[in-house]
Amino acid sequence: MNMRINKQTGEWLEREKQINFTYEGKKFTAYEGDTITSALWASGEKVLGRSFKYHRPRGVLSLANHDINVMLTDGVDTNIRGDVITVKEGMSLTAVNTLGGVKKDNLRYIGKLLSPFLVVGFYYKAFFRPRFMFPFWENIIRHGAGLGKVNFNYPRIPKPKLNEHYDVLVVGAGPSGLAAALAASLDKQLKILIVDENKQAGGSLGYDRAGSVTPQSQLEELLSEVNITPNITLRTDAYAGAYYTDHLIPIIEFSGITKVRTKTLIIATGVFEQPPVFRNNDLPGVMNGSAAQRMIYRYGIKPFNDGVVFTANDYGYRVALDLIHAGTNVKAVVDLRKTPVSSILTRELANHDIRIYSGHCVYEALATSDDMAVKGVVICPFDEETNQADSEQSFTIECDGVAMSAGWASAAALLYQSGMKVKYDYTIEQFIPDSLPNGIFAAGKVNGVYDFDQRIADGARAAAEAMRYMGMDNAPVITVQAHSNVSPSHSFPVVPHPKGKNFVDFDEDIQAKDFINAAKEGFDNIELMKRFTTVGMGPSQGKHSNMNAIRILARIRELPVEKIGSTTSRPFFHPTPIGHLGGRNFHPVRQSSIQSWHADAGAVFVDVGAWSRPAYYQKPGVDLAEIIQQESMAVHNAVGIIDGSSLGKIEVCGPDAAQFLEKFFTGKFADQKVGEIRYALSIDESAVVADDGIVSRVKDELFYITIGTSNAAMVYREMQRWLQMWQLDVGLINVTGSYGIINVVGPKAVHVVSSLTQDPLVSKLTAGKVGETIISEVPVRIMCVTFVSNIGYEIHVPADSMLAVWEKLIKAGTAYDIRPFGTDTQRLLRLEMGHYLPAYDTDGLTIPYELGCESELAMDKPFFVGQRSLKILAKKTLKKRLVPFVLADNFSGQMPEDCNLVIENGEIKGRVTSISYSSKVDRVIGFAYVDPNKVEAGSQFEIRTDNGSMVKATVVNTPFFNSKKEF
């Protein structure tokens, strides 16, 4: 049946554009601008979804994304919200969570047959005995829960993010929000943004018309003024996702997220309509009054042919007039209240011959024989005082629709998140702000102001207060009149019914009796009740259910509503896509300035901290293990070259530089001569090894430090922290990116390096020395470092000259078969040299004594970081020690791996930290933590491998290649 009516002023449709789509396999047409829900309803389709637990047929409740009755999938997207997503050409939609289609959903028997057994919290009471049966039941429950199916082929859609700043952010473009923006805009310096989640601005002014044309013309007037005001930006189809500290509000649109920081925030988000609670209030055809109004004026649809209005406020009368305007035959207005309402509205209804039943309730809605829609309502007298319906006196009115208007709940999520304190206002039966944090203001219905003129005034008042907050003392003082009409919300619009199915939370299928039962079991605190019943925990987060839940709990506890309080409001206002939140997702990687040379040379890169470094250089037909042995033998026999640019580099300068290093590291630096390099070990306050590095004294007051790649940032940060505390006259400069490092190592290294310079420096430079010279017009610093080989030159080059120097060295090395090597080989080489690697051979609790590096601890210094702890630890029994070891000659069998355990008499004594076969030593060599009594060369211990076999290892001296093959 076609429910479309003639074009309405201000409607959101483009009727000249027709759209074709299918729903549950059936073809439909719509207009451009229709949402999925409106398009279906216009075509007479009423069953738009199935409920979460009982699989009851559902139609429209709010038409505003305050419920999830209409949740669909098109096979691409998982949970499409039909109320607000516009229909697009060719869409092929089905309702989520059905078995056999929305009409014939076979899971409906859960609701029909099983619901008496599935009491609130039923899943806590059963299914766990016998224990082995739980997975069976759990599987059924898991598959019964959930809404849409995930589409695993959905593409990754990274949305961009913008940052914007405003003086005033107004959330909600209803009359109060628009008025607030206009009032603030009088100061032309202010930059103002209004956002509204709807496709068009106006809020309730656009649809709550009581059959009159006035509201629409008021709206058009406001909007035309906003449109010509240059310092106001209005963005619709954009919702404020949440409030975060310091006035950060992410504005979420289809295109992405704008992170708005605003000086002041005006919340004019209005109210959510709360359905009255009566039996079968969820039948398709029973909807909120505001949903019916949206249908009429936004989408040009007659909500039903024969309608009944069930109201408990004046808004129901306005809805009745709107229904009449749309051509609905309004058969009755049923008002819970005994007292007559505004005479203007009643008179108007009387003019239309509409029967008003005051002091009556809709006792229940009656379903058609197929249960798919409402066919009538049972009406009976209702006593507000006792909350009793007199069902003996009931009568039935046939209808195909019910519009419900019983009250509202403030859409105050952002205000709650900002730290608002609330109070309950009995004149309007609503929570309103009591006090608001600095810079945050509320206006309009969310602030408890309902009358149109007063909402305009309240917007201007909020703007003036915001301006005063920003220091504009001359902003006008505006007073807003207190609410004088009858309350827009009823204090308890809940009609009891012995058979239940009077729903409070439509997302979660929670009925009035569920609250009573939960309270019986002791869940009579709003937070506990929420968790036990799951009220408000569905995707609409309580937008249509929280207020009724609070009212019901207040009745149960016999407490005033304000004593019940409300549950904490959390982000997000509407569920927000992961792709939006995650954004474009940057993964920055640091590279050497000659990364492309490495790539051309066949490097395979590995992430080391923030850096991407060559792990090794591929050779066709040679496997990884062999490459590493080849690269390492090149170093042992001739010369190798490695890019060490990722090492952290810190300059420590100033009169107190030496003193600073003495305090920061465990060793001595005051007596270090210019031109000398020294090993440096840093430990933390609890004496745990942090990192090690090399300190060069370049000038009397300038030290140049290199430290490990992964820890560089941490060490620099720690240095800065200590410097703050010590207040020394020292400058710290992180020059990691400024220099590249080329390490030329092996017996022929000296020939390669010295061939590039006339300076006799290189040939004179011995281990432990540093010098500066020029290599092909590039100033370089050269250190003689013996980390991976007995002979090694670490050449520090300005980063932009790296390639020139590197290529010269490669060329000069050709005669010696120079070979580039990566971190894998470097790790083997340093192991062969017998050097431990912090973070590799140490962990978060390793102390220097466990490494046997007592010689690096200058305990005679007056102070260094961790010294106090070392003194205490020196007196304690050591639990483990790091030792170099070898496996038996020609070892075969299950190869131990890093982190296999050292086991003695069934006890863990330690673990392997490094292990590798070495061609040079022709043994499997490694480091392991062992019993401190077994550190002498020749001691033996056992390693348990992955497959459980035990492998014998023997402690040796280092360097490994000096040790004779005696073990």
Place this chain on the structure above:
Amino acid sequence: MPYKLLKFGFGREFNESRYFEDVQTPKKTYDVVIIGGGGHGLAAAYYLAKEHGITNVAVLERGYIGGGNTGRNTTIVRSNYLTPEGVKFYDASVKLFEGLSEELDLNMFYSTRGHFTLAHTDSSMRTMRWRAEVNKHVGVDSRVVGRDEIAKACPQMDLDCSGHAAIKGALYHNPGSVARHDAVAWGYARGAANLGVDIIQMTEVQDIDVRNGKVHGVQTSKGYISTGKVLSAVAGFTPRITKMVDIKTPITIHPLQACVTEPMKPWLDTIIVSGSLHVYVSQSSRGELVMGSSLDPYELHSTRSSFDFVEGLTSHIVDMFPFLSNVKVVRQWAGMADLTPDFAPIMGKTEIEGFYLDAGWGTWGFKATPISGKTMAATIANDKAHDLIHSFRLSRFEDYELTGEKGAASVGH
């Protein structure tokens, strides 16, 4: 249809009794006062009554039971820790969890789903092996697995993580489980109350009466209670309590945040944790993805949510599961984690006679709920630390005998 549910369908009245009596006014004297009505405090009360016959116990809760970190965590239960002491302790917890629904006659939805800790780098693969080896040594089912096994358990995951941090392998922990966190608190509350424990909500402890190094009572918002034994089990509020008795701990408070998506049909059957991407995720029996990330990097005594948390978390989630781009986050929240330097808890006696501490639970408190209750109950009843918690004593910091669990923290913190 389970038998238990039949009575609801066929009975006329809903005759379930209260889980626990809502005691409004505390008695003047208790043998033991437990501060904090979270899982830990309630479990301690339950085991005090059940195993030690001490029933004159009050649990004081400033809000409502289970409203702190018990109701805010991501409900993962596991025992794949790094130190043998830790593994034994959490293994005992897993074993208690397995029988908890029956013991407390309440379905905790304790669901063993298997737990993958992904390794994206060689160095995290090394840590995984270390944990696996220690776990195996103690008899806990953990092992290092390759990409193929991960792909089999979670075929939807992009093992290359969109090219940003390719997965090399994982630590697979078979007993890894999730449970319904609220139910754990409610079950212990009911169990304790049935044995005579008073659970007193909306009651704040304002001071602890310590004289001559000994506890004499507590001052509360509902008056003075005299008692010789006080257990503090308040997680993020620990520094406020320890200040009352003037003892020092190295605890710092950092917010820990989490979020859930809207419900979808089940597809993620296991629990996935990635240290490198700072993400943990599982799918609840309601169909929501429950997701968490690292601690906030600064100290803060607040449960506010932050946007950068959810931005960072989701950016990494889509690295692993690109198809989730249009799945929506419904809700985010935060708890206050009481962090220790070595990532192990602080449990047992203190220098104040009669003041017991159950703290330092950082990000790993929920999984220890049953065993912390059991061991703290024994510690209080006997005034002697239970064997399982010796390594968690407060004095270990002074003694330089830390229990280093940082390598087993769920994600890099």
